[in-house]
Amino acid sequence: MESPDVELDLQRSVQAVLRELSTQAPSLQSNQGMWRWSLHKKVERDPGKCPTLVRILLRELEKAESEDTRHVIIPLLHTLMYVLTKATGITEELHRRTYAFCTRLLTLPAPYCTIALxxxxxxxxxxxxxxxxxxxxxxxxxxxxxxxxxxQERVFLFVDPELVSPSVCSALLLEIEAAKGQQTPEACMRHVVCHALQAALGEACQAGMLQRKLQASPRGALERCFHAVVAAVEQMASEPSPSREGHLERLEEIYCSLLGPAAAARGRCGGDPLQDRPPSIPLPSPHITFHLWTDEEQLWKELMLFLQPRSQLRLSADLEALDLQGLLPDREWARASVLSTDSGIERDLPLGADEPPVPGSPEVERAGLQRKGGIKKRVWPVDILMPSSWDGPPGLHQRTGRPCGDGELLPGVSRLHTARVLVMGDDRMLGRLARAYHCLRKRETQKFCLTPRLSLQLYYVPVLAPEKPAASRPSELGEVAAFLGRADPWYESIVNTLCPAIHKLAEMPLTLDTSQTVDPFILDAITYYIRMGTQPIYFQIYAVKIFFSDLSQDPAEDIFLTELKVKIQDAKFPKDGFSPRRRGMAEGPGAELSMCYQKALLSHRTRVVTVSLRATGLVLKALPASDTEVSGPTRCPRTAAPSTDHTCLNVSVTEVIKTSNLAGRSFSTVTNTFRTANILIQSQDQRLLTLLLDKDSSRTYRDVVRFEVTLCPEPCSGTQKSKVLGLSSHQQEMERTKAKAKPLLMPINTFSGIVQ
Structure with missing residues (x-):
């Protein structure tokens, strides 16, 4: 039983976390996020405090439930679950009390019921x-x-060197490499064995003697002990009604085989006299690989390398029948012809007809003209050919990568791998991630090699440029971070506060003294976000088709996630240009624009508006501008199927108003705003347009005369297209309507999703 001073200290830390959530603190304050981190550090250094902290957190959760202060429930529940994951001295009564509280939350709306389940x-x-x-x-x-x-899980940390300073990249890399040196496979196996035995045996486990024994054990003996403990835990956990007593008996046998019956009996009598408290068992940081973002294909390549070892992929015959040779990007197999040109005589068949030919061999070159044996045609459902989401099904597997029954896309094939892609930067980095995500989804319609094996989770940590006096650039580039902070207060407190801490770390001088033990605040905060951030917020991706003044130049197609800005160029059309200047048009600032859009109405009725006006520029934003519009362009995860009804762009047009008086002709500007899901804009006079996508100067299009913006649809596979072509005209129209109703959404994980 802990002393009253310890309980009072933990109670004060918990109250500090609650005050941080209740006050309207400005964004990106340097002191936010530290209370949660220091609270976890207290119990990490002294594991004996864990039961006391669990009781305090449970008491606060029950108080929040009775007072209906829901804004603190999810943060407290995540904090409690993080402590329970690492703790070893939690009684069965505390576990059951926590379980009963979670079951009571199932009556609340999402996201509370989703996280509670x-x-x-x-x-x-x-x-x-x-x-x-x-x-x-x-x-x-x-x-x-x-x-x-x-x-298996892996965290891919992507940082664009054009958007993040080299000092920040170096500081992050050094912290990640320092953590890797302390979590070797042998150390991690020792941690697993010690934690399992301490959690099961409790005070009867002589933790200090056990750790010394495992430290002195050779690699082979350590591996045998590790596999024995894992087998005991997993076999018991897989039973329909696992028995705590049976689990205790199995681990007691392993414990006695390690320390001997005499040591085990001494532990049951009085414990270890050489230690007052059990030593701390750390929870190692996840395996993080650091990557500098260079091109859109890099995400695809890294995911392919993650799945490369064929020996680790338990494939079935059904999966191999899908022609998934995309695991080797440099290997392209020729498709066999539909017509058979073989003679049917066995001696005419080439040697090894059942074996795949070597790339570059004559057999590959002739593969397009011959058929080896017969082709067994398999017809897979459309949903299996191209799932609409990369997210795994809900449950424990979403944290650990473990799929359940409905997580199998194909018979006998499970998603054994989870890739957690973490990007750092500002809104421009998210725009580049959206392009890479769209490209990856399109490639999956052709290869279909990642989707059935990989659960893809996306995370975002904003790293903005240090704010300078009289400069609003960081706030302009941090609109997504501000939106996520409004939607999820725990994200605001934990993730958005990392920005000043990262810059502060980058400014510190490098130390080569490895004897100093420094608590890695940034790495710990990132790890907490990756482990507990399982609820995605979906962002609509928009497609834009661009037409240029040069008729010989093909139209360009691109996408954007957050913003499209239109500026009026000083240059004009050539005399034989796309759109001649209309006679009698008065000169003035801006350009004459023609806009046709479908107005977003609360009644969901279709209303097409066509208008012509003179404007100096316009901005199309995909994010809401206030808290009251938080549920507009995104949808709360798993509450309903994504729909385009509430998905819209906020268009702001700077219109030029011409007035005439005795002094002459004057011009003034006024900003008009409206909402739409799609829009077509064309320049009517000699002025050309410049488009800037996602605030990224590298994605600028000049000499534009017309462009149209629509919802980016989910990529369609070749099988789905051929299926549509084989239907009647009415059925084709129905299939196309269904396909249009499935826009492409990019999920970014947060702690709770959108809290209404």
Whole structure:
């Protein structure tokens, strides 16, 4: 039992976290996020405080439930689950009390019920088999190969050197590399064994003696002990009604085989006299790889390399039948002809007809003109050919990469890998990520090699330029971060506060003294975000088709995520240009624009508006401008199927108003705003347009005379297109209507999604 001083200290830390959530603190304050981190550090340094902290957090959660202060429920619940994952001395009564609280939250609307269900599923297993959450998390994140739990995770950290300073990149890389040196596979296996035995045996486990024994064990003995513990935990957790007593008996046998019956009996009597408190068992940081963003193809290449080892992919015959040779990007197989040109005589068949030919061999060159044997045609449902989402199904697997029954896209094929893509930068980086995501989705319609094997999770940490006096550039480039902070207060407190901390770390002098133990605040905050941020907010991607003044230049197609800005160029059309200047048109600032758009109405009725006006520029924004519009362009995860009804662009047009008086002709400007899901804009006089996508100067289009913006549709596979062509005209129209109703959404993970 902890002393009253310890409980009072923990209570003060919890109250500090609650005050931070209740006050309207300005964005990106340097002191935010530190209270949660320091609270977890207290119990990490002294694991004996964990039961006391769990009781305090449960008391605050029950108080929030009774007072209906819902804004603190999700942050407190995430904090509680993070403590339960790492703790070893939690009683069965505390586990059951937490589980009962989560089940009561199931009556609340999303996202409370969604997160509560996820926590309840994990708590039910942890109550019967203590140590399961920690073991699965470490095995998946550290890629410790095990047949009973073969799931793997990897964090891909992408930083664009054009948007983030070299000092920030160096500081992040040094912190990641320093953490890797302390979490070798041997150390991680020792942590798993010690945690499982301490969680099951409790005070009867001589933790200090156990750690010394494992430290002195050779690699082979350590691996055998590790696999034995994993087998005991996973076999018990997989049973329909796991028994806590049966789990305890299995681990007692492993414990006695390590320390001997005499040491085990001494532990049951009085514990370890050489230690007052059990030593801390750290939770290693996930396996993070650092990448400098160079091109859109880099994301695809890194994901392919993650899936490259064929020995780690438990494939089935059904999956191999889908022609998934995309795992080797440099290998292109020739398609066999539909017509058979073989003679049917066995001696005429080439040697090894059942084996795939070597790339570059004559057999590959002749493959397009011959047929080897017969082709067994498989017809897969459209949903299997191209799933609409990369997110895994809800449950424990979404954190650890473990798929459940409905997570299998194909018979016998499970998603054994989880890729957590974390990008750092500003809104321009998210625009580049959207292009890479769109490109990846299009490639999947052709190869279909990542979707059935990989759960893709996207994360975003804003890193803005340091704010300078009389400069509003950081706020302009941080609109997505501000939107996510308004939608999810815990994201505002944990993630948005990393921006000043990252710059402060980059300014510190480098130290080469490895003997100093420094708590990596930035890496810990990123790790907490990656582990607990499982609720995505979906962002609509918009497609734009651009026509130029030069008729010989083909129209360009691009996408944008946050903003499209239109400026009026000083240059004019040539005399034989696309659109001649109309006679009698008065000269003035701006350009004469013709706009045709479908107005977004609350009644959801279709109303097409066509208008001509003179404007000096316009901006199309995909993000709402205030808290009251938070649920506009995005949708709360898994509450309903995504729909285009509430998806719209906020268009701001700077219109030129001409007035005539005795002094002469004058011009003034006024800003008009409206909402639409699609729009067509064309210049009517000799002025050309310049388009800037996602605030990125590298994505600028000049000499534009016309462009149209629509919702970017979900990429369609060749099989789906051929299916549409084989239908009647009415059925084709119905299929196209269905396809248009599925826009392409890019999910960014947060802690709670959109909190209404």
């Amino acid at each position: 996820d926590c309840a599923i994990r708590l039910k297993t942890e109550t019967a088999v203590p140590g399961t959450l920690y073991q699965r998390l470490v095995i998946a994140e550290q890629n410790l190969m095990n047949e009973l739990y073969p799931y």
